[in-house]
Amino acid sequence: MSQRRPFIGGNWKMNTDHASAVELAEQVIAGLQDHADSGDVVLCPPYPYLDLVGRTILSSPVALGAQDVSPEASGAFTGEVSASMLLDVGARWTLVGHSERRHGLGESDALVGRKLARALQSGLKVVLCCGETQEERASGKTDEVNRRQLEIALEGLEPAALDAMVIAYEPVWAIGTGLTPSLEDAEAAHLAIRSVLGSLYDDQFAASVRIVYGGSMKPTNVAQFISSPEIDGGLIGGASLKAEDFLAICREILA
16 A cells, blocks of 8 residues: 555445435444544445435545536536536535446547546546456557546646546456456556656656556455555445445555
């Protein structure tokens, strides 16, 4: 584990209901009482439960995050949710560029960049996701894909604007499949991402950015991943829906 402040995000995706969202949030808060100052823990419930979960975790060390944000400030954009709306209900973080939006919903690298810029400009902190598909990995294009996604997303943004950004490396082929890369492969991807940041900005900036792993991280493999000084935490999907599993991951990372 590095000396950078650990980050753990719980992405609930399109899961939970009113009762289970509150119960899960309450269990996470109760289980993290002894780790309040050890790192950043963010819960990202579905849009309908943002306000509910936000009120549940109010005054706790756990922060509220959204799963996505509109690139627009306001206006006639049916179905979209703006950064100001997220802030209004207590969200302090948002995910941007998650693979399920890039590859499932066809979001372009340019759109991800617009969302990143809008969120940061509005005062939200952002988890910027990047990662390759199985086909891209098999073709040896992992680093090329991550570089392209980062270069387009960060275009025109100055280092000072990126203080509130975390990058999540999430190999698409490992999300929700139970498959995971080796520690060596994950570490190599993180090093390559940091190298991209160094080339776009400088080494000092690159060294300061938190890069976390996302892709079937669970209690049985978290220790392996965070043994690397290049991996600063995790963006947790399925395991974040079970308080016991999520808390086990948090405790390992925040220890």
